[in-house]
Amino acid sequence: MSVLVFVDHTQGSFKKKAFETVNYAAETAKRIGGGDVTAVVLGTVSNEEINQLGQYGATKVLHLNDARFDNFSARAYAKAIAAGVQQAGAKVVIVSYNVSGKAVAGILAAQLKAGLVSGAVDYPQTDNGFVVKKTVFSGKAFAHVKITSDVKIIALVPNTFAPKKGEGAAAAEALNVSLSDADFGITKVAEDVVKGEIPLSEAELVVSGGRGLKGPENWGILEDLGKAFGATLACSRPVADAHWRPHHEHVGQTGGTIRPNLYVAVGISGAIQHLAGVNSSKTIVVINKDPEAPFFKAADYGVVGDAFEVLPKLTEAVNKFKAAHN
Amino acid sequence: MKILVCIAQAPDTTAKIAFTDNNTKFNEQGVTYIINPYDEWYALVRALELKETGVASEVHLVTVGNAGAEAVMRKALALGGDQAFRINTESHDTFVVASEIAAFAKDKGYDLVLAGKESIDYNNASVGATIAGVLDHNFIGFATSLDVAGTTATVKREIEGGEETDTATLPLVISCQKGMAEARIPNMRGIMAARTKPLNVVEPTAVAALTEIVAYDLPPAKTGVKLFTVDQMDELVEALHSQAKVI
Ligand SMILES: Cc1cc2nc3c(=O)[nH]c(=O)nc-3n(C[C@H](O)[C@H](O)[C@H](O)COP(=O)(O)OP(=O)(O)OC[C@H]3O[C@@H](n4cnc5c(N)ncnc54)[C@H](O)[C@@H]3O)c2cc1C
Ligand SMILES: Nc1ncnc2c1ncn2[C@@H]1O[C@H](COP(=O)(O)O)[C@@H](O)[C@H]1O
Numbered sequence: 001m002s003v004l005v006f007v008d009h010t011q012g013s014f015k016k017k018a019f020e021t022v023n024y025a026a027e028t029a030k031r032i033g034g035g036d037v038t039a040v041v042l043g044t045v046s047n048e049e050i051n052q053l054g055q056y057g058a059t060k061v062l063h064l065n066d067a068r069f070d071n072f073s074a075r076a077y078a079k080a081i082a083a084g085v086q087q088a089g090a091k092v093v094i095v096s097y098n099v100s101g102k103a104v105a106g107i108l109a110a111q112l113k114a115g116l117v118s119g120a121v122d123y124p125q126t127d128n129g130f131v132v133k134k135t136v137f138s139g140k141a142f143a144h145v146k147i148t149s150d151v152k153i154i155a156l157v158p159n160t161f162a163p164k165k166g167e168g169a170a171a172a173e174a175l176n177v178s179l180s181d182a183d184f185g186i187t188k189v190a191e192d193v194v195k196g197e198i199p200l201s202e203a204e205l206v207v208s209g210g211r212g213l214k215g216p217e218n219w220g221i222l223e224d225l226g227k228a229f230g231a232t233l234a235c236s237r238p239v240a241d242a243h244w245r246p247h248h249e250h251v252g253q254t255g256g257t258i259r260p261n262l263y264v265a266v267g268i269s270g271a272i273q274h275l276a277g278v279n280s281s282k283t284i285v286v287i288n289k290d291p292e293a294p295f296f297k298a299a300d301y302g303v304v305g306d307a308f309e310v311l312p313k314l315t316e317a318v319n320k321f322k323a324a325h326n
Numbered sequence: 327m328k329i330l331v332c333i334a335q336a337p338d339t340t341a342k343i344a345f346t347d348n349n350t351k352f353n354e355q356g357v358t359y360i361i362n363p364y365d366e367w368y369a370l371v372r373a374l375e376l377k378e379t380g381v382a383s384e385v386h387l388v389t390v391g392n393a394g395a396e397a398v399m400r401k402a403l404a405l406g407g408d409q410a411f412r413i414n415t416e417s418h419d420t421f422v423v424a425s426e427i428a429a430f431a432k433d434k435g436y437d438l439v440l441a442g443k444e445s446i447d448y449n450n451a452s453v454g455a456t457i458a459g460v461l462d463h464n465f466i467g468f469a470t471s472l473d474v475a476g477t478t479a480t481v482k483r484e485i486e487g488g489e490e491t492d493t494a495t496l497p498l499v500i501s502c503q504k505g506m507a508e509a510r511i512p513n514m515r516g517i518m519a520a521r522t523k524p525l526n527v528v529e530p531t532a533v534a535a536l537t538e539i540v541a542y543d544l545p546p547a548k549t550g551v552k553l554f555t556v557d558q559m560d561e562l563v564e565a566l567h568s569q570a571k572v573i
Contacts, residue, residue: 141542282570
C-alpha cells in the first residue's frame with residue numbers, strides 16, 4: 001500500500017520534524033506490506049533540499065513549485081495534497097501534528113472522506129484492523145483508534161521518533177493540479193517571528209519558569225540556564241498573563257503542548273492544567289523551594305531549593321559539562 | 327453578519343481520568359462537564375464581543391451531543407448568544423462531528439463559523455478544519471485575534487515560532503485560542519435569560535463514523551523523583567547525561 005507524506009518547510013528549508021514524518025511514513029509503508037513513499041512538497045524549495053527526503057525514506061517526491069504556496073493557505077494546501085493522494089494512489093496520508101499539519105489534515109479528512117487520527121504517538125498496528133495510538137485527555141491517557149475508511153490520515157506528534165538518515169534517493173515528479181486563485185483565499189499581511197530561537201513545539205530541551213521567579217526582572221538567571229543547555233524558554237500561565245513573558249511561551253492546557261526530551265520547571269507548582277501541556281516530556285526536572293510542590297510527583301529529577309541559589313549553580317555545572325564534552 | 331460557535335463539552339480539567347468496560351469506555355462517574363475552554367473563553371466570548379460592538383447581528387451555538395450536553399449549552403447561553411442547537415447524536419469521530427455541523431450550517435448563511443483550537447478530551451484539533459473542508463470554505467487555524475470589517479476578516483494566527491496576520495473574505499471557518507478574548511463569568515441576568523432562550527434539538531443526518539476507539543490506556547506511572555541537593559549540580563548534570571541521556 002502506498003503512503004503519502006506532506007512535508008512542511010519553512011522558507012524553503014526542512015526542519016527535523018519534516019524528516020521525522022518522512023521516516024515515519026517509510027516505516028508505516030513497511031509495516032503495511034511495502035509500497036511507495038511519496039512526499040508532497042508545496043512552494044519554492046531547492047532541488048538540493050528536496051533530495052534529502054530520499055535519504056529519510058521517500059521513494060518519490062511530488063513537488064509543486066508554485067510561489068502561491070509560499071504563504072500557507074489551508075484550503076489550497078489540502079486540495080493540492082488531495083491531488084497528490086490521487087496521483088500516487090496513496091491509502092495512508094501522514095502529516096505532522098503542528099499548526100499547518102493539523103489544519104491540512106482536517107480539511108483532507110473531509111475531501112477524501114478519510115478517517116483521521118490526530119495526535120498519533122506510535123506506528124499503526126495492523127494485526128486487527130488499522131489501529132493507531134494517540135494522546136487523549138491532554139496527555140493523561142492514550143486511545144487506540146481504529147480507522148475503518150479506505151484512505152487513512154495520521155497526524156504524528158512531533159518529537160515522537162528521532163529521524164534516522166539513510167542512503168536512499170527519491171525520484172522527483174511534477175504534481176498535477178490546477179487551483180484557481182479563489183482557492184488561495186488567505187492573504188498574509190504581516191509576520192512576527194521570534195528570530196533565532198527553536199520554536200517550543202520543536203524544542204528538544206525546554207527551560208520553563210513560573211511565579212516562583214517573582215518578576216520579569218529575574219528571568220536573566222533562567223535565560224542563562226537556557227543558553228547553557230541550548231534550550232528554548234517556556235513559562236506557566238500566570239507568568240504570561242502578568243506579561244512577564246510573551247504569550248507564545250505559555251505552556252499548559254490553555255497554552256502550548258510540548259513534548260521535549262528535557263523539561264526543566266523552575267518555580268512552577270505543577271498544577272494539573274500546567275502538567276497537561278508538559279507531561280509528555282521524556283525527562284522532567286523540577287526546581288522548587290517547597291518539597292510538597294505537586295510537580296515533584298511528575299518529576300524524574302528534583303532539587304528542593306531556592307531558584308535564585310540553584311539556577312546559577314546548575315548553569316555553571318552545565319557549562320562545565322559542555323566544556324568537557326566538546 | 328451571523329456567527330455560529332461550535333461548543334463541545336469536556337470533563338472538568340481536574341477530573342480523574344479512568345476507564346471501565348475493560349478499558350474501552352471513559353469512566354464518567356463523578357465527572358463534571360464544562361464548556362471546552364477554547365470554545366468558551368475564545369470562540370464564544372469573541373463572537374459575543376463582535377455582536378456587542380454591532381459587527382455581528384446574531385450569534386448561534388451548536389453542539390453535537392446527546393441530552394447530557396444540554397447543561398453545558400445552558401451555561402454557554404448564560405454567557406450570551408441568541409439560540410442554541412443540539413444535534414442529537416454522540417461521536418468522537420472528527421468526520422461525523424464536522425459533517426453534522428456542516429450539514430446544519432450549510433443553508434443558514436453563517437458568515438463565520440468559530441470553533442476552539444482543540445477539545446481538551448480528544449485533542450484532535452481538527453473539527454474546525456473538517457467543517458471548512460465539508461463546506462469548501464476557507465479555514466484559518468489557531469487564531470489569536472479576529473476582527474471583521476464588511477466582508478473582510480483580519481485574523482492573527484499562530485505559526486511556528488511566532489504569529490502571522492492574514493486577511494480573508496467571508497465566509498470563513500476559524501479555530502480560536504488564547505489571545506482572542508478574555509474569559510468572562512456569566513452574570514445573574516445572563517443566567518436568567520438563558521432559561522428562556524431556545525435550545526433546539528436537530529436530528530442528525532446520520533453520517534457514518536470513519537474511526538472507532540477500541541481501547542484506552544494510561545501512561546506508565548513515574549517511578550519516583552530522584553532528588554539532588556543544591557551542592558550536587560554536577561551529579562544532576564551527569565544523571566541527565568548518562569541516565570536520562572537527554573544531554
Ligand atoms: C481552566 C484552567 C486552565 C489553566 N491553564 C493553564 C495553563 O495552560 N498553563 C498553566 O501554567 N496554568 C494554567 N492554569 C493555572 C494553573 O491552575 C496554576 O494556577 C498555574 O499553573 C500556577 O502557576 P505557577 O506554578 O507559576 O504559580 P504558583 O502556583 O504560584 O507556584 C509557584 C511555585 O513556585 C515555588 N517557589 C516560590 N518561590 C520560589 C523560589 N524562590 N525558588 C523556587 N521555587 C519557588 C512555590 O513553592 C510554588 O510551587 C489554568 C487554570 C485553569 C482553572
Ligand atoms: N461534539 C462537538 N460539538 C460541537 N463542537 C465540537 C464538538 N467536538 C469538537 N467541537 C469543536 O471543535 C473544536 C476542536 O475539537 P477537536 O477537533 O475534537 O479537538 C472544539 O474546540 C469545538 O469547538
